[in-house]
Amino acid sequence: MIRITHLIILLTFIGFYQFSIVIYAQENIDSLIALQSQKDGKERISLLIKIGYYLSSDNPKEAIQYLDEAISLSEKLNLQGRKADALFNKGVALWHQGNIQESENYYIQAKSIYETLNDTLSLIKLYNSEAINYSMRGRSDIALEMFLKSLDYAFRINDRPTIFNTLFNIGIVFDNRGELDKAIEHYHKALQFADDKGSKALVENYLAEIYLTRRDLKKAEEFLNSAILNAESSNDINSLIWSYTNLGTLNLEKGNFNEAEKKFLSALELSRKSDYKLDIIHALTELGRFYFKTKKSNLAEEHLLEAFELAKQVNSVQDLSSVTSVLKDVYADLNNYKKAFEFLQLNKQYSDTLQAINQNEKILEIETKYAVKQKEKEAELLKSENELQKKVIETQKIIAILVSILGLVLVILLWLMVRNRKRILAAQKDLLIKNEEIEMSRKEITAKNRELEVLNSTKDKFFSIIAHDLRNPIAGFVSISDLLETDYDRISDQEKKSLLSQMNNSSKNLIALLENLLTWARLSSNKIEIVKSKSTLSELVRSAVNPYEHWAKSKRVNLSIEIPEDKKIETDPFIFQTVVGNLVNNAIKFSNSGDTVNVNTKIENGTLKLSVKDNGVGIPEHRLKNIFGFDNKKTTKGTMNESGTGLGLVLVKELSDKMNWKIEVHSKPQLGSEFILNIADN
Structure with missing residues (x-):
């Protein structure tokens, strides 16, 4: 089932009224249109913006005409606040048409005016809309950051519509990222602030879709029935479209194919009337997927190709990836292998684009944090100087x-030497004290200089290691891609699989390195906060070990986890999983084929002892005392020549210290190593 990225903007006009405008569910828009033609000046501009606002979701094309007139009149009368409102709502209407890039241009124009007018509430709503655009373009981390900022301001001024809008959109971000429990939590919070039935219908559709994904058909049907009642009461076409789509999926799951087809066709009919391209794309995609699953591949091809053309028009990479994923299978079923291969390549291209967007986002964040840290260090150095x-x-x-x-004193002493001996002695004593103070100052300055030298040396060593280990996987990619490009036809399928496996391992190593680097940067800048919660110990350990199971399997290293299933622990899940994950990663790296990495726990004198033990190459005794620091650190290759920075064990030590955990290391060369984490058992 396609996860629909359908973000709503619930806007409230502000700045041109002394009070908040309420959404009039039964207001006759025709009467507003007739009324605006009888008014002029400020009143007419306000009515034009109001009409554009009400029409933006159901009839965005007509809404843009009224908003363009409002912009023109605002410019003539030099009414900057109303001009910003008109620009903003035109951006909303363009968004509903699927013109995401163009909508962002209008948001930027409105934002400039709002900032000049210091209009906080309007800026909050604009941040929400910009965050939606970032989410549509795959920049979910930036979108989530902007939504949380908007939510904080909205709670401060108790603006219920904006609180609802922001909570709902945060839920959608988590939903699109696959973090469904967090999505459900924020959707339910949003329902508490939903003051109209149309908003409730939309949230209920999202909840229903999650339960459909989890195959909890009973709960899904419960939310869909409620959503349809609310959507019909509020005449919300968009929510009705989605409700019919989800009902189609639900009936398909139940095996009611005729009923499922009726619902999908109803959704498509309504979406075509709404003139909202993204809704049409999603309806066509779902209908095409239905026809393919019910062995009607020709009908599937017809609807999916239309969805593909529309997705190209609005440049929705996520929808293009989804549609091509089904089309390649449809053409394979129709025995049109040329087309199947063509859409397979397109699907890979769009999937790679989405992945590249996420990768660029991570790299951009690292570069930003590194630049900030460098500036801070330069400022600190300047301050010290x-x-x-x-x-x-x-x-x-x-x-x-x-x-x-x-x-x-000497002149006076020459004159008072005989009579003022006591004064001479006091002056000498003062002189000695002053000299001691000077010496202490000199020693302090020397100590500070040495401290700065140590810090600079540590920084240089660290970035030298990072530069080296970043270069290795990237160089691997270049070498393998060159080989594939020049000798593709001469290389066997088995060799190609081997090369792709090498590229896959290199990419995973690179991602692990970047994640450790991000955590170390946050830790170094004291931006990691401890957020404790009560969790099952076995689940935490498995979550930490899971990312390394495939690597262990490829090295033929056995993973043995012996953790009590009923043991609870109160800790910060992120820090716990980061520490245990790095210890397991280190153990696998230095284990030979056929070795076993054991993870187990025991309680001893009120302390939980978590052990990660391997029987690999071990650590020489002279290196044990510096195992958790950067001093004299040299990167050590793993048993299969895996590179490493040593950053993992540095993170283990610093995060353990932050949580007041004690860590022990026992190791002998060629016999293996054991890392024991001592956690107070509360």
Whole structure:
């Protein structure tokens, strides 16, 4: 089933009224259109924007005509606030038409005016809309960050429509990322702030779709029945379209094919009337998928090709990937293998584009954090230099004063030597104290300089290691791709599979390195907060080990996990899984084929001892004392020549210290290593 990226913007006009405008569910838009023709100036502009707002979702094409007129009149009367409202709502209407890039241009124009007018509430709603566009383009991390910022401001001013809108969109971001429990949580929160039936219908459709994904048909049907009642009461065409689509899927799951086809066709008919391209694409895709599953491949081809052309028009990469995924199978079923191969290649291209967007997002975040950290270090260094300069000047002043005092004292002593011996001794004592202070200052400056040298040395070693290990997988990609490009026809299928496996391993190593680098950067800048929750120990350990099971299998290393199923632990899940995951990764890396990595726990004197033990190559005794630091660190190749930065064990130590855990290491060369995590058992 296609996960529909259908983000709604619930907008409230602000800035041109003293009060918030309520959405009039039964208002006659025709009467508003007639009324605006009788008004002029500010009143007419307000009515034009209001009409455009109400028409933006159901009739975006007509809405744009009224909003363009509002923009023109606002410019003539120099009414910047109303112009910004008209620009913003035109962006919304364009979004409903599927013109995402063009809508963002209008958001930028409106944003500039709102910032000049310091219109906080309008900026909040605009951030929501921009976040939606980022999500549509695959930049989910940026979208989530903007939504959370908008939600914080909305709660401060208790703006219920914006709170609903933001909670709902956060749920959608988690939904699209596959984090369904978090999505359900935010959808239910959004329902608490849904003040109209149309909004409730939309959220209920999202909940129904999640339960359809989980094959909980009873709950899905319950939410869909409620959604249809709410959508019909509010005359919400978009929610009705989606409800029919989901009902079609539900009936398909039940085996009611005739009823399923009726619902899919009803959804398509309504979406064509709405003139909303994304709805038409999704309806065509679902209908095509239905026909393919029911062995009607010719009908499937017809509907999916129309969906494909529309998706290309709006440049929706996610929909293009979804449609081509089905089309390749349809043509294979029709024995048109040329077309099947063509759409297989297109599907790979669009899938790679989505993956590249996510990868670029991660790289951009790393580069940004690195740049910020460099600026902070430069600022800190400059501050240290300024302080040092001040101390030197102060010391010189003190020395000059002391020399002057000393000269004066000497002159006075020559005159009062006999009569003022006690005064001479006191002056000598003062002089000794001042010299001690100068010496202490000098030692402090020397210590600070040494500290800065150690920090710079650590930084240089770390980035030297990172640069080396980033270069290896990337160089691997280049070598393999060159080989495939030049000798593709001469290489056997088995060799191609081997090369692809190497590229896959390199990409996973690169991702693991980037994730560790991100965690270390956050930890170094003190941006990791401890968020404890009560969790099942066995589930936490399995979640930490799971990403490395495929690697272990490929190395023929056995993973043995002996954790009590009923044991609960109160801890930060992210930190726990990061620490255990890096320990398991390290154990697999230095294990030979046929070896076993054991993960088990025991309670001893009120302390939970979690052990990660291998019988691999072990660690020489002279390296054990520096195993968790960057000092004198040299990267060690794994048993299959895997490269590494040593950053994993650095993270293990720093995160353990942050959680007040104690970590022990026992190792002997050629006999293996054991890392024991000591956690207070609460």
